[in-house]
Amino acid sequence: MSLSAIILVVVVLGVIGWFVGVSRSKSLVAGNVSQLHSRPTYYGSYIFVWAVLPAIFVAAIWSIASPIYVDNQVRGHLPAEVFSQEQAQQNLSMNIVQSIARGLNTLSSENRPADDVTIEDLKPILAEQGVAIAGSGETYMITSARQMNSMTRSSETMRAVVVIALSLIGFVLAYMQITAKLRARNKVEGVVTGALIVASSIAILTTVGIVFSMLSETTRFFSSVPMTDFFFGAVWDPRFANASDPNAAGQFGLIPLLAGTLYIAFVAMLVAVPVGLFSAIYMAEYAGPKLRSVAKPLLEVLAGIPTIVYGFFALVTVGPFLRDLSAQISGIVSDGGSSFIQAQSVLTAGFVMGIMLIPFVSSLSDDIITQVPGSMRDGSLGLGATRSETVRKVILPAALPGVVGALLLTASRAIGETMIVVLAAGVAARLTINPFEPMTTVTVKIVSQLTGDLEFNSPQTLVAFALGLTLFFITLALNVYALYIVRKYREQYE
Incomplete structure (x- = not known):
């Protein structure tokens, strides 16, 4: 299941939870909302938050970490002669494997057999991606590409199961916590405050990241060129x-x-x-x-x-x-x-x-x-x-x-x-x-x-x-x- 479909399912569960929370809070006091600590909408928002935010957070982390893990696993199974090459050549071989994997996915999406496919069969598809392979390539590339696709599909399936299960668990736990005395407004506003703090921190962290990324490369430059020649030089x-x-x-x-x-x-x-x-x-x-x-x-x-x-x-x-x-x-x-x-x-x-x-x-x-x-x-x-x-x-x-x-x-x-x-x-x-x-x-x-x-x-x-x-x-x-x-x-x- 794609990430967008997973997010859609989670959001739908959250919306359902919102209506369930509003209805649950009103039923607890027989419609007399003055007996509730918070307005009914806050109870609905409380379930929405627990059903959506943890699940989306896990989905985001999974989507970032999974490709890195898969690439490292595939790279670790490459033949020994690949590791004897320079790092730039290793990266080039890995990029070709990734392109072949995308080509195999394209064949699968078009309902074309991909079991006995060769690199020669994939060259037209790879050419559309801007990837040119000299000769017939290496035999390990097809095997590594199939391994990458298999691991990616398994990871996507596990991600869908874990994220949706986490959303349902949050839904149920939040529903069970709803009582007339639950400080739903305080908890929801606390989450909103945390979100605002995170949003405010993004600008600061982005600035810090930009400075440190430039500073590291600038340090490498000044290891080759004296600072006095750069700051006081009159010739470019x-x-x-x-x-x-x-x-x-x-x-x-x-x-x-x-x-x-x-x-x-x-x-x-x-x-x-x-x-x-x-x-x-x-x-x-x-x-x-x-x-x-x-x-x-x-x-x-x-x-x-x-x-x-x-x-x-x-x-x-x-x-x-x-x-x-x-x-x-x-x-x-x-x-x-x-x-x-x-x-x-x-x-x-x-x-x-x-x-x-x-x-x-x-x-x-x-x-x-x-x-x-x-x-x-x-x-x-x-x-x-x-x-x-x-x-x-x-x-x-x-x-x-x-x-x-x-x-x-x-x-x-x-x-x-x-x-x-x-x-x-x-x-x-x-x-x-x-x-x-x-x-x-x-x-x-x-x-x-x-x-x-x-x-x-x-x-x-x-x-x-x-x-x-x-x-x-x-x-x-x-x-x-x-x-x-x-x-x-x-x-x-x-």
Whole structure:
């Protein structure tokens, strides 16, 4: 029985238990629910929880552990000559066995005989899965694949029996515990509280897992490349080693990438902050309800456009426009002048990224400004201040902590952008202060270092984890500083 069918059966049992629990609680007090400790729905929920949660938990653990156990058992029965090979070749053989097992399942699902099948018979099916086997393969592969399918079917059958039996046991035990004095509400709400704690912990554990996964690979990278060469190097040239020069490890200077990241983000903020902040002030303090109801959704539509579309816009429209415009200006200043703005440049990427960030600045700032108490506006206007003076001397100082935090969060978003930079700023790692020339960012190089069929055993690929960890700490520092600014100015204002 498939996992989805098992879950469906368990949920159906839980729903039945809910109705049984409600009916049971009412029958215990002859319909006078005031004599119950909790509402009848809590008694039904109590049975539902015991019938569903333990069973689904066991099903999830079983579904994770069973494939690992089956693979280890099948791998342990492979011929001795397979274990004499390198680990990569062993993994390849095991992947082929898994593909053959899926092919045998496909034949069984199509009611085609699979007892005397050979690898030659399975090659068309394996080709559809993207698996190519040279020659006729190995005879042990069919045997191992059949063993894997047999163990998998046995595991699925045992899983169905155990999970459904556990659901029935929970159903019966919960039903037997129902009395008028049972604190069903407390127990159910305790389960809900535990679920909320687990859900809240997932984000923290995910962050910790990401950090440790990057940290382990980064440690491997720094065992090959000194930290000083990475953090203080001014040249980025991660040449891949070759047969003629196996020591050509290249140079992994972070400074050109970090400079490009901060430079492009700075240009983007120069575009996004004034436009976004002024539009937020206008919509919050000057625009009428009708105009606001139309303008704000239209402005926030920009936030829903995929970044790759912004990249195309920069590559096809903005970049060529700036290049042709600079050529015309150069021609006016000096006859026959050439373009001084390249189509792929810091200015192009920063300008388009700034357009993308406008709704972030505008929406966050608008929400913060509208939260300023109306009594402050009325008091300022009542004392004779104009609306502009009220905005400058009352509204903005009161909203300053939130606005600063919003801008720092927007800067974090700009630093982590990839697609716009790839298409609008290029991939050249260089140090320059000229915004009309191309530069690149940390995120672009992470993508380029991990593109292709690579193994994570060389500095050229492991450097991507060092770059990722560096970018993580930069954005984390910005977020922490944003919280610090918000709390500091809020305390001064209060």
